[in-house]
Amino acid sequence: MLKKGDINRTRAAYWCVVSGSDIWLQQGELPFASSDSLGLPYHSAIEIGRYQDEPVMWLNESEVEHELELVSLRDCLSFDSQLFLLMSKAVQYGHMSQTLRFCPQCGGRNHLNHNQLAMQCGECRTLHYPRIFPCIIVAVRKQNQILLAQHPRHRNGMYTVIAGFLEVGETLEQCVAREVKEETGIEVNNIRYFGSQPWAFPSSMMMGFVADYQSGQIKPDYSELSDARWFNIDALPPVAPQGTIARQLIEYTIEQIKLSH
Numbered sequence: 001m002l003k004k005g006d007i008n009r010t011r012a013a014y015w016c017v018v019s020g021s022d023i024w025l026q027q028g029e030l031p032f033a034s035s036d037s038l039g040l041p042y043h044s045a046i047e048i049g050r051y052q053d054e055p056v057m058w059l060n061e062s063e064v065e066h067e068l069e070l071v072s073l074r075d076c077l078s079f080d081s082q083l084f085l086l087m088s089k090a091v092q093y094g095h096m097s098q099t100l101r102f103c104p105q106c107g108g109r110n111h112l113n114h115n116q117l118a119m120q121c122g123e124c125r126t127l128h129y130p131r132i133f134p135c136i137i138v139a140v141r142k143q144n145q146i147l148l149a150q151h152p153r154h155r156n157g158m159y160t161v162i163a164g165f166l167e168v169g170e171t172l173e174q175c176v177a178r179e180v181k182e183e184t185g186i187e188v189n190n191i192r193y194f195g196s197q198p199w200a201f202p203s204s205m206m207m208g209f210v211a212d213y214q215s216g217q218i219k220p221d222y223s224e225l226s227d228a229r230w231f232n233i234d235a236l237p238p239v240a241p242q243g244t245i246a247r248q249l250i251e252y253t254i255e256q257i258k259l260s261h
């Protein structure tokens with residue numbers, strides 16, 4: 001783990017000041033300055049990585065005395081992907097410090113261990129590392145069509161690929177097949193790994209796959225979805241935004257369909 005090392009109060013750094021899924025921006029940019037010039041409590045901050053050779057610091061907004069203007073991390077998806085990953089990391093550490101305030105073993109009060117980037121119980125000394133929730137996300141192809149679903153929680157009516165949480169005792173491939181079947185009634189085969197993206201809402205790891213249609217008729221699970229259907233690639237609805245693995249999966253599938261002609 002990176003430590004504070006050569007950072008000090010007057011050294012410029014990127015500052016990820018977070019609260020929930022929100023992060024502080026100045027004029028639409030992640031602040032880059034020294035803690036002294038920004039009036040931030042240097043001793044509460046931890047270096048969580050480097051961006052373009054400059055330190056990136058995580059600090060909880062609750063530690064800051066003055067008011068800051070926060071925006072949702074979702075509004076930062078267009079940022080450079082390396083910087084967005086570090087901002088997501090800060091949000092996930094913020095989530096850890098919020099949700100692990102008490103020891104799951106003995107109920108004692110936890111404190112942040114700056115060297116381990118984990119919470120530590122003041123009573124039994126157990127270290128509690130951040131929890132990461134594994135999720136699959138999958139683009140399903142049927143000849144020239146892609147399976148997309150609409151969720152009631154997406155207010156703008158966008159469609160996206162199928163996703164869901166891994167269950168205990170399940171392989172990722174089983175999870176892919178189960179989620180697609182449960183949400184849409186479709187059976188898939190030829191499941192291949194695509195790539196991954198940490199997703200800080202609140203602390204998931206999205207593991208992306210592509211798969212092919214095998215059998216079945218679409219029967220959307222209306223307790224989860226407001227719609228699911230096959231779309232021709234030349235008649236797509238509004239889809240997941242740039243910067244998400246969902247969008248990458250959709251674009252990759254469109255490419256693959258085009259290449260097969």
Ligand SMILES: [Zn+2]
Nearest residue numbers: 103106121124
């Ligand atoms: Zn304890």
